[in-house]
Amino acid sequence: MIAVVQPGLLTTIQDAGRHGWAHLGVPPAGPVDPVSHARANLLVGNDVGTAALEITLAGPELRTDAPLTIALVGGQADVTIDGQPAAMDAALAVPAGSTVTVGRLRSGLRCYLAVAGGLDVEPVLGSRSTDTLSGLGPPQLAAGHRLAVGQPAATGVRPVPPPPAAREAEQPVRVIAGPDDDWFTRPALAALTAGVYTVTPAGDRTGVRLDGPPLERADPGRELPSAAMVTGAVQVPPDGRPVILLANRQSTGGYPVIAVVATVDLPAVAQARPGAQLRFRTVDVDEAVEALQSEQAFR
C-alpha cells in the first residue's frame, strides 16, 4: 500500500485513458503527456498504459509499507527517497517503510510516477483514469488516501529504448490544417503559422489557452454545428484566441477547429508552462504519421 502523506498540487491516476466511449459524451482522459507516461511504465517493467500517477507542478509525499520499484519521467523535479536524492528517468528501488517526495517541477508542467505492478484502483468504464472534467474514475489524490499496487510483471525491469530526441527550444509545433480551416480568413491562416502564441495560466487538463494574434473568422455571425472533437484540436472561440484541446477535453464542441496538433507534438504542448511561447508549422498527415512511427515503442 502507498499512503499519501501530502498530495501535491494536482496528482491524479492515469492509465491509457477511457477510450471508445466518446459517442456517449465521455471524455477520453488519460495522460496529457502520453510519451512520458509510457516511458515511466516501461522503466519499471510495466506495459505501456498501466495506471500511474500524473503529477502537476508540485509533487506529492508518499510512504510505502512494502518494497517498490518506481520511475519518474517528464518535467524535471527533485526526488528523494527517505531524504536521499534519487534520479529521474531511471528505475528506483524503494525499501519498505520509506518516504518518496517529489518537489516542485523546475521545467515542464507534468511528470509521471510509475510503480512496478501498476496502481490497483477500481476501473470505471474500463479505465483507471481520473477524469478531472466529468469526475469519473478515482478522485485526485488527497492526504490520507491509500493506493494498492498490483503484481509486478514476472519479467521484471526490461531494457528500455532511448527517449525521443529532445525538442529544440523554439521548435514549431506541427499541426495539420483543418477540418474547419475554411471558416477562417486568409490572414488568419497566415497568422497561425507566422505568429507567436503565449501559454496563459488558464490552462488545465482539458486544454491550453493561448494569447497571441487573434484568428479571425471569415463569417463572424456563423455558428459551427456541434461536432466531435479530437485531442490536439486548435479550437478558436469568438475572441479569436486559440485553445489547444488536451486529453481531458469534452467529446464535442461548437467552435471551429483551424488545425489539429500532430500526435507526435502533443507532449510538447502538454509540458508548455505558462509564459512559454509556441509557434506552429503546418504538415500533411503523412509527415505527421511518419514522425509518430519513430516513437512507436512509447504508444
Add this chain to the structure above:
Amino acid sequence: MRIRPAGDSALLVELDDLAAVHALRAGVLDAGLSGVEDVVAGARTLLLVIDPLTADRRAITAALPDLLADAAGSAVEGPLVEVPVRYTGPDLDEVAGLTGFRPAEVVRRHSAPIYTVAFLGFSSGFGYMVGLDPALHVPRRDTPRPSVPAGSVAIAGDSAAIYPQPTPGGWRLLGSTELRVFDPAADPPALLAPGHRVRFVPIT
C-alpha cells in the same frame, strides 16, 4: 459527403443531414473497419477515430460512400425511451413569457412530439435531441447557472436535452425526471444513444 483529416488520428465526414449521419454511423459500426476505434456523431458530421499507425486511411475513406448508400436504404428506427417529467422547472414561466403561451401550453407542446437523439456530447450521457416544436425555440439564458441538477429537462434553440449530472448549464429548465440518465456501472451506461427516440410524459 466531404471527408477531411482531423489531425493524424481521425477522419471527419461532413454530411447533408442528421439521417445521413446516423445511416453512415450504422454502416461503419456494422462493417467493423480495421483501425477504427470510435465513431462519434455530430449534428452534421461523423468522426472516425483511427489508429494512426495501423489504420489504412485511404481504404477507409474509399469505403465510406458505399457504406452510406447501403445503410441509408435500410435505416432502422431507434428504440423509444419514455421519460416521466415533473414540469416544475425554474424557467417554465420565463419560457411561457418568451413564447407567448401559458405554462400548461408550453408543457403540452414540449411533451407532444417524439424526439430523436442526434448525438451525445458536452458531458457523459448528454443527448442533443431534435424535434422540438419551433414555437418553443428560445435562446439560452444570458448567464449559465453554475450548477444544473441532474435529471433537469431542458431546451435551448432547436434542441431538447436532459442534464445527466450536475454541471454548469445555460439551457432553459422546464422540469425534471428521476430517470438515471448516465450510470457508469450500468450496461449500457447511458440511457440515450444516437438514433434513440424519446417521448416526455408529464407526471404530477
